[in-house]
Amino acid sequence: MPATARRAAGPATGTVAVMTTDTVTLTGLRAVYGTGTRRVTALDGVTTSFASGTFTAVMGPSGSGKSTLLHCAAGLDRPAAGTVTIDGNRLEDLGEDELTRLRRDRIGFVFQAFNLVSTLTAAQNVELPLRLAGRRPPASDVAAALAAVGLADRARHRPSELSGGEQQRVALARALITRPAVVFADEPTGALDSAASRQVLRLLRALVDDHGQTVVMVTHDPTAAAYADRVLLLADGRLADEFTDGITPAAIAARIAEQATDPPGGSRPPAHVAGEPSC
């Protein structure tokens, strides 16, 4: 990806009282699964933020807490301690109904497994979040969302009639139909071949560059992470490294290797526990 495709996050321009350019702020986030001898600390005091109009890749070894971070940041799981603020809303202050509304209206999700409803067409999948909110989007909005991901001519196709890359692009259109403050993507290219991955990553990049969207993406793949403006590396539930300069697949792979051989604070035994999620 050409480095010129990136842009710096701009200052807030609206006249409303937006006091921060951070769309998402995490403060002292701790997440714990299980109890007693089965207790695992999945996140161990993570503090960071995601600025408006930026693309962040979250990386780290298996079990380092990436998905837990994404789930807590997106209000899918409640952290054991710490604060998540999205678009000015402190999630801990919200009741379940308010949290559901915030997730539905202000947060877009894209998962590795697409999570489309197999009996619905592409257009019906895209409008689903608004339908669930009791709204009926104009057909032109749904068509525009599909056109934005290059699928204008596939509106009536069901997921089984679409390739993996096309299904993921439908999922992306669905994530965007509510015009969310932030899109969280968990391994969005994990099930795709390299050509389809590139298309999805270029779309995510374009959302940030052309529409000022905020994107946070978990990935194992340095090539995918190189589309981001910033890379966070997690290790053992902690923020181990973070960089914004010289983001290339090779540089990212080198930082990961460096961190693996020289973990900050020394090594810790890996967490091996299963149990009820309680983060």
Ligand SMILES: Nc1ncnc2c1ncn2[C@@H]1O[C@H](COP(=O)(O)OP(=O)(O)OP(=O)(O)O)[C@@H](O)[C@H]1O
């Ligand atoms: N439901 C659960 N019950 C118990 N422990 C869990 C649960 N989910 C995650 N964990 C543990 O929490 C830690 C962080 O898991 P998490 O899934 O966030 O890691 P990850 O970095 O996303 O891993 P991967 O790259 O393998 O998907 C791991 O030690 C994991 O075993």
